[in-house]
Amino acid sequence: xxxxxxxxxEMGQIEGGLSLMSLFSDLFNPATTxxxxxxxxxxxxxxxMRKMFGATAGRDxxxxxxxxxxxxxxxxxxxx
Numbered sequence: 001x002x003x004x005x006x007x008x009x010e011m012g013q014i015e016g017g018l019s020l021m022s023l024f025s026d027l028f029n030p031a032t033t034x035x036x037x038x039x040x041x042x043x044x045x046x047x048x049m050r051k052m053f054g055a056t057a058g059r060d061x062x063x064x065x066x067x068x069x070x071x072x073x074x075x076x077x078x079x080x
Contacts, residue, residue: 045071048080 049065050058065074074080 045075045080048078049074052078 045065046059046062048058049062052058053061065071
């Protein structure tokens with residue numbers, strides 16, 4: 001099977017759930033993140049993490065993901 005190597009422009013055009021390119025750009029450009037807009041995501045995110053990994057590990061992993069701005073990426077990976 002021959003596969004075509006996609007350009008950044010073509011990768012940006014691929015749709016499917018959340019765009020990983022925009023998630024990565026949010027990571028490397030934290031000035032555009034809105035703290036008040038991301039706060040409502042905290043409770044459901046931590047709840048999902050606790051269900052997935054157990055109470056203590058889920059809480060700790062959720063805090064780490066929030067600290068490093070990975071909430072959107074983790075949500076995208078698990079489909080939450």
